[in-house]
Amino acid sequence: SAVISQKPSRDICQRGTSLTIQCQVDSQVTMMFWYRQQPGQSLTLIATANQGSEATYESGFVIDKFPISRPNLTFSTLTVSNMSPEDSSIYLCSVASVGTEAFFGQGTRLTVV
Amino acid sequence: GNSVTQMEGPVTLSEEAFLTINCTYTATGYPSLFWYVQYPGEGLQLLLKATKADDKGSNKGFEATYRKETTSFHLEKGSVQVSDSAVYFCALSDRPGNQFYFGTGTSLTVIP
Numbered sequence: 001s002a003v004i005s006q007k008p009s010r011d012i013c014q015r016g017t018s019l020t021i022q023c024q025v026d027s028q029v030t031m032m033f034w035y036r037q038q039p040g041q042s043l044t045l046i047a048t049a050n051q052g053s054e055a056t057y058e059s060g061f062v063i064d065k066f067p068i069s070r071p072n073l074t075f076s077t078l079t080v081s082n083m084s085p086e087d088s089s090i091y092l093c094s095v096a097s098v099g100t101e102a103f104f105g106q107g108t109r110l111t112v113v
Numbered sequence: 114g115n116s117v118t119q120m121e122g123p124v125t126l127s128e129e130a131f132l133t134i135n136c137t138y139t140a141t142g143y144p145s146l147f148w149y150v151q152y153p154g155e156g157l158q159l160l161l162k163a164t165k166a167d168d169k170g171s172n173k174g175f176e177a178t179y180r181k182e183t184t185s186f187h188l189e190k191g192s193v194q195v196s197d198s199a200v201y202f203c204a205l206s207d208r209p210g211n212q213f214y215f216g217t218g219t220s221l222t223v224i225p
Binding site for chain 2 (some may be wrong): 043048
């Protein structure tokens with residue numbers, strides 16, 4: 001299994017500002033993903049964080065809005081840029097290696113006011 | 114493409130009642146199927162999984178059988194407890210290590 005530490009656990013931010021969320025894993029993993037869980041809804045994949053290269057974004061998500069870094073196999077960041085109230089959501093880091101199930105961080109509950 | 118359709122909630126049951134949460138999927142190839150649970154204020158935890166047709170995943174009294182012929186993975190428990198109150202997500206992964214596709218989640222409340 002993998003233990004994931006995600007920070008911050010929650011934040012309240014002013015519109016127009018940016019927030020960077022960190023995801024630290026206790027072991028090297030192949031795949032890291034960032035999901036968004038909007039209130040009362042399921043998880044939607046934002047992007048796959050690729051080590052040493054640009055993230056792969058899903059339809060509807062762009063790098064300018066959600067820049068992602070992954071400098072090594074155990075760490076990634078997601079930034080939510082120029083926030084608006086519509087960005088209020090839970091953001092989840094997920095990791096997986098070939099042959100294993102996905103593990104999730106505790107999530108970051110973001111409220112934009 | 115890949116998708117998961119999950120029974121709408123919320124579901125409210127009395128303690129010791131029988132639980133079924135329906136889940137059907139669409140996938141290319143032979144996906145692995147999962148149930149995740151999210152307790153209030155916590156992250157997602159794997160509840161059970163099945164990686165091939167006719168496999169039965171089980172954990173904490175919950176069971177689900179991978180039915181390829183009906184493309185289903187229904188979650189069942191014979192006698193629910195108050196502590197089972199949570200949101201349950203059905204999910205699939207079409208390749209090991211690949212992204213997961215989630216259903217909309219079913220909120221379960223068990224009352225004493």
